[in-house]
Amino acid sequence: MALRSIASKLALWVLLGTVTVLSVGGILLFQLVGHQILAQTHRESEALASDASNRIQERLDMVTNTDQVLAAIIGPRPVDAEPLLRDAISHNPDLSGLASAFVPGSAAALASGQSPFVSRTDDGSLTHRDLLKDPTPYWNASWFQAGLSCMNGCWQKPFYSQSRRRRLVSYSTAIVADGKAVGVLNADITLEWLQGILQDLDKPEGTNAFVVDQQGTFLANDTTELVGQHADAELLRTLNTHGAAAIRMLPSESNNADEPIWIYRAPIKGTNWQLGLTVPEAKIYAGVRHAFMATLIVGALALLILSLLMLVIIRRIITPLVVLTDRAEQVARGALDFALPATREHDEVGRLTHAFDRMRNELAMHIAELTRVAREQQRLASELEIAHQIQTALLPGPHYLDARCSNFELHAALQPARTVGGDLYTYFMLHDQRFCIMVGDVSDKGIPAALFMARAITLAKALAPRAQSPQQLLQLLNRELCRNNDGCMFVSLLCGFLDTVRGHLIMASAGHEPPVRWGREAPHLLQLETGPALGLDEEATYPAHRVRLQPGETLLMYTDGITEATNEALQLYGQERMLACLARYADTPDEDPVGGLVADVERFAAGYGQADDITVLALRWHHAGTERSASMLDITFAASMQDVFDTLERCDQTLEAAGIEDDVRDDVRLVLEELMVNMVQHGCLEQHQGNIGLHLTLADDAVLVELHHDGKPFDPLQSPPPALSGDCADAEELGGLGIHLVRAMASDLNYTHDEHGNHLQLRFVHANRPEQDHDLQPSQ
Structure with missing residues (x-):
């Protein structure tokens, strides 16, 4: 029984050692191959995303070039607007409509006598109407107001046209005459071709392609149900905050993914759109896993056969140890005067037999104890050194x-x-x-x-x-x-x-x-x-x-x-x-x-x-970087509406005296008015009017504003943005200003609250001065 037990243990240990070596080797090989496959997938997917982005850009460039050329021609020749629009839309099938909308009362509007809008119907024919005769004044629409400032052209928000029953997106260019914007040349294009480009891509199985605009709306998606819907917030944050072309997203970071996915992004030049490809990580490693499992099954069968062979061989080798086992039991009982059988072989068994003649139980125990103590001390010293290295690394x-x-x-x-x-x-x-x-x-x-x-x-x-x-x-x-x-x-x-x-x-x-x-x-x-x-x-x-x-x-x-x-x-x-x-x-x-x-x-x-x-x-x-900052205004006043507007006037006068541009002063006044009015209306404690502190500082590139209010906590960063939607070409739905304007107009906005009340720090960049990046990373 003892012989079989030793043989079984030796065979088991050899088997476990072999399994360990093969497992470690297999895991390392799997990781190496997996990294290579992942790198290859990155290269192919990034190339695919870049190619699709370029194809989309080429189609869009035809539209933008046509729009800009027409705006340049119609500016001095408004009377030719309608035939020029017809000719341009007939030669570009991507165009769904062209509008030449003039500022009412301008010389261009008077010379043209109309604001023509040429559109393509479902059967391909062209229709014309005068926007001046629409029941809703187009000059109050957001697309027209925004287009007047697009001297070099700009893309508007996508919208769904009720009259044309399809999703469209507009590109607007200001019509300039005598150096002044007198109208807007607006080009509408459909998005069906964009969906077609995504479907024509030679994508691997499981890959999903999409195009998202600057508002986070899907313009095109392989999952057609998502077209026109708002993208997942975590997906948008990932696309907007990561500079890398390949981004890994975990399930905890997305509401629409139950496994890790890779996102490959490529911006579409000339627009604020982004093209993206999502590839499940499981699809990338599927081939490697299948090969690994097949190898694992074959290896398990080979190990089983090897273990059986080793068990038979080990039993034959250790048979002479039966006699030595019996003598060892006598030594354990204290019987040292026994004779060992003569050995003819000089292998390990023979050497062990001679060793029994020289050993004594006390000496063996002493050596074993010393060895154990030494190893324990060495292990403890090694563990302490490793712990010191880990602690230092933190x-x-x-x-x-x-x-x-x-x-x-x-x-x-x-x-x-x-x-x-x-x-x-x-x-x-x-x-x-x-x-x-x-x-x-x-x-x-x-x-x-x-x-x-x-x-x-x-x-x-x-x-x-x-x-x-x-x-x-x-x-x-x-x-x-x-x-x-x-x-x-x-x-x-x-x-x-x-x-x-x-x-x-x-x-x-x-x-x-x-x-x-x-x-x-x-x-x-x-x-x-x-x-x-x-x-x-x-x-x-x-x-x-x-x-x-x-x-x-x-x-x-x-x-x-x-x-x-x-x-x-x-x-x-x-x-x-x-x-x-x-x-x-x-x-x-x-x-x-x-x-x-x-x-x-x-x-x-x-x-x-x-x-x-x-x-x-x-x-x-050291205070090395802010020596040229200058304090302009430092005032504390009661949290009342009258004091707020008095302070706003004083603030505006201070900024004007300091030479701050008009648009920056308007932004500062609008933001401060919104925040301080909120402090008065919603932040005052019961039976306590409270005080508001305002501190203005002029830096080289910005106006720095600090607001302090000793009322109830009010964090503008936690207010949800308003739901802004509407038809850019046909209709408009105005959204509120409020906290949304505060976020939009202030270059930086930081809020803290402590026992002294609310603390807001805002930064407004000077006009015509590039905003610098203030993010610092500590060197460790």
């Missing part, structure tokens, strides 16, 4: 410099007391020109603290984009850390959001050490109101503290490993020594205060050793 770089305008610079250092520790620091850029910094200290030390630290950093980075302020981020992080915290571990944390343009810093503390600030003044502690440490109370709140950093000022955040460092005399380093050390860097802004402070602590505790983790982060505000 931290960003020790130095960061604002790459866009060098407004601020950051230095950091972390020295664990053991191989791994519980201190943490991190920093990363958020949207709306905000930069997040954190320093924290986890309870306990060693591996448990390191794991809790890794969890805290990972959750903080994941939750930060959802938070509008550091106190909200601490609340979200605290709730997550409280879950499943059976060990009752906690972390003290100091968090700040920095406005990278103006130097405003909002901080919130969760039971952490107070930061140090110096610059114009000597280093001193900022006494912050703090909340409890994270991980203890799910309902905890954290007050905010606002700081306006001045040029040359530095803010230092640290853990108690600095202040509680101990020397041989058991004296603490303390806050006073820390402030004295930092005072030496007050007049040397180019030196790194972090390195100097850590070195001073190490010298102080040289004879005692490091007892706790040390973490330091210093943020220095």
Whole structure:
């Protein structure tokens, strides 16, 4: 039985080893082939999307060229408008209608005597009508108003024509005479040919092609039921935010997909349309999976045969071990005076037989114990080293410099007391020109603290984009850390959001050490109101503290490993020594205060050793990128309608005196009127009128506006956009302005709310000045 058991185990282990090697090799091969197939699919799909985009563009270019040429000819010759339109539409089958609509009362309208509209009927014949005789004035329609500003031509929104019973899209070009727009040359085209181009594409099985316009409406789709419908919001966000031609979308990111899909996009030049191809990821890898399964079945049969052969061979080989097994049992019972059979072979069995003569049970046990202890120590040391590397990889770089305008610079250092520790620091850029910094200290030390630290950093980075302020981020992080915290571990944390343009810093503390600030003044502690440490109370709140950093000022955040460092005399380093050390860097802004402070602590505790983790982060505000910004208006007034309109007049006068363009001033006034009226009508608390604060700043390329209101929370970013629809050529349905106009007119819009009320930051770009990209990525 023992012999069969050993043989079975050896055969099983060999089989498992073989299965493991083949499985790993098969998986690696599958991944390699899968990557190659995916890359080939990317190339083919991108080429297919580009080819279809070019074909669509060629058809559209014929329409746009015809429209622009007609507008240029009709401008000085309005009397020839009707025959020119007939001739153009008869030579271009894509055109469904051409209209030459003049501004009523203009010289062109008087000279022509009509505003001709030539359209193609279902049987191919041409019809004509005078738009001036329509019951609805066309000069009030949105397509005409928008077309007057299209000097070089522009595409209008798609619409469904009730009279022609089909979906159309218009291209409009302003008719110019004597340098002034006197009318609009409007070309209507059908979208049936666009559907035909998609159906003629040589697409792989399972591939779906579509064309979507700038409003997110499907102009064409292989799934014909979706034509004319609004595209999925996540699909539009993916198309508009990703610059890559190939984009992977997960099922959690789409309401219409139950498996991962690849999207290949190609913009249609000259329009705001995009052509897209969607390919299910399962279709891409289907061939590889089938080949892999076939190989797996054949390999399983081969392994089964191999295991049977190995079982027979191993049984024959280990037969001589029966005698040695019996002698080994005697050794286990303490019988060492026995004779072993003579061996003629010099293989492993013979060597083992001779070894039995020399062995003693005590020596064997001793060697085995020493070996076990040594291996355990080696394994533990290796695991600690790997844990240290993983923990270090979670931290960003020790130095960061604002790459866009060098407004601020950051230095950091972390020295664990053991191989791994519980201190943490991190920093990363958020949207709306905000930069997040954190320093924290986890309870306990060693591996448990390191794991809790890794969890805290990972959750903080994941939750930060959802938070509008550091106190909200601490609340979200605290709730997550409280879950499943059976060990009752906690972390003290100091968090700040920095406005990278103006130097405003909002901080919130969760039971952490107070930061140090110096610059114009000597280093001193900022006494912050703090909340409890994270991980203890799910309902905890954290007050905010606002700081306006001045040029040359530095803010230092640290853990108690600095202040509680101990020397041989058991004296603490303390806050006073820390402030004295930092005072030496007050007049040397180019030196790194972090390195100097850590070195001073190490010298102080040289004879005692490091007892706790040390973490330091210093943020220095240079204010290099906003030196030419100028404050124009700073006023606080009562939240009443009269004061609002008085303030709007004062704001307009201030902007006019500063030389701001008329269109920018109009945008600022309209946006401020909408927001402040909403604050008065919907944001005031009961029996409390409230106050509104307005601050205008003039920068090189923009007007910066800050609004503060101490009323109820009101976030304009959460208001849904109005439903804008209508027939661009036949009818018009006007939408509301409101928050939709606020979003449209302001170049940037950021909202936060805290215990002081609502805070809105807006940015209006000067006319004829390109808007710069303010998105910064931290180098880590």
